[in-house]
Amino acid sequence: MMTLNIAIAGSSGRMGRALLEAVARTPDMRLSAALERTGSPYLKKDAGELIGSPCNIAIIDDIAAALPGSDVLIDFTRPEGTLAHLAVCRPLGVKMVIGTTGFSAQQKEDLKAASKDIAIVFAPNMSVGVNVTFKLLEVAAKALNEGYDIEIIEAHHRHKIDAPSGTALHMGEVIAKALGRNLSEVAVYGREGNTGERAPATIGFATVRGGDIVGDHTVLFAGTGERIEISHKAGSRATFAEGALRAARFLADKQSGLFNMQDVLGLRE
Structure with missing residues (x-):
């Protein structure tokens, strides 16, 4: 060996x-x-x-x-x-x-x-589980390509200096590619005030920072009458x-x- x-x-x-x-x-x-x-x-x-x-x-x-x-x-x-x-x-x-x-x-x-x-x-995330999640997101995005709003929510410890996380951004890139979109054109990184109605093609990001959270990521596909959530949570x-x-x-x-x-x-x- x-x-x-x-x-x-x-x-x-x-x-x-x-x-x-x-x-x-x-x-x-x-x-x-x-x-x-x-x-x-x-x-x-x-x-x-x-x-x-x-x-x-x-x-x-x-x-x-x-x-x-x-x-x-x-x-x-x-x-x-x-x-x-x-x-x-x-x-x-x-x-x-x-x-x-x-x-x-x-x-x-x-x-x-x-x-x-x-x-x-x-790679923005070396976790085997996260990288399997990337594959699941690709499959989900292709199947849920109409009538579903996509939001990415991530949470990390208070010491992390970049936002959104590299993993969250890569999730967005995987989804955008599967949908034939350019993430730089459809990403929404924050909402405040009178934002108007949500544009259907956008991919939203929400960031949480606090405590000693190792890394939580959830992608929400919100449709009419149902929501699909694909999550990965790292405990160590x-x-x-x-x-x-x-x-x-x-x-x-x-x-x-x-x-x-x-x-x-x-x-x-």
């Missing part, structure tokens, strides 16, 4: 610790590097101590020094940090699993350009970490290309 050497960016954060725990309990993976931002109080500490299991891998902020010897970097940080990491991974040939959200259109193009040289799995970040490791394993035999979790799970038509 081949062992994958995994580097983790943002290793002291909520997702970073979930990833450390997931790698520690996965037989075919080994932690090869743990990264944090410059100035982090966790620098030089043993990464394993964050999860109660010392591993002799020190947390450092020098990505160029950390990455040699790693097969895959898993990154759930912020767009600017991820792109800085990408600039180092690309010439070194280190593959990337990217769960960061909030990228601009140009930044997404930068990821696409880099995928000509290294293999990348980029472990589900995202396990999906990220599955994505890393998927990249093992890939040299280049830009993939998402639909590719990883074999759901792409």
Whole structure:
């Protein structure tokens, strides 16, 4: 059994610790590097101590020094940090699993350009369940293409900095594509005051932020006399970490290309 050497960016954060725990309990993976931002109080500490299991891998902020010897970097940080990491991974040939959200259109193009040289799995949500939900939404949207109003409601913890969530936006993109619409033309991101009647072709988004909610997403198809709701609720970040490791394993035999979790799970038509 081949062992994958995994580097983790943002290793002291909520997702970073979930990833450390997931790698520690996965037989075919080994932690090869743990990264944090410059100035982090966790620098030089043993990464394993964050999860109660010392591993002799020190947390450092020098990505160029950390990455040699790693097969895959898993990154759930912020767009600017991820792109800085990408600039180092690309010439070194280190593959990337990217769960960061909030990228601009140009930044997404930068990821696409880099995928000509290294293999990348980029997904707004690494959860296996969420990605099955994306497929269900595609089927539902095609069947409920007339007479149903579509609203997407998402809730996350108070620390999340982007809204709507990347997952909610991707849900909108999946639905819009299934209906032959352009999300940028039909999305409604907030309502206030005298808004007038709801335009039938729109896709609405509602955002909730509070407490320690890991991630709740519901898509409402509201018709005359009935409502269909498709929901996914995450109770632990472990589900995202396990999906990220599955994505890393998927990249093992890939040299280049830009993939998402639909590719990883074999759901792409």
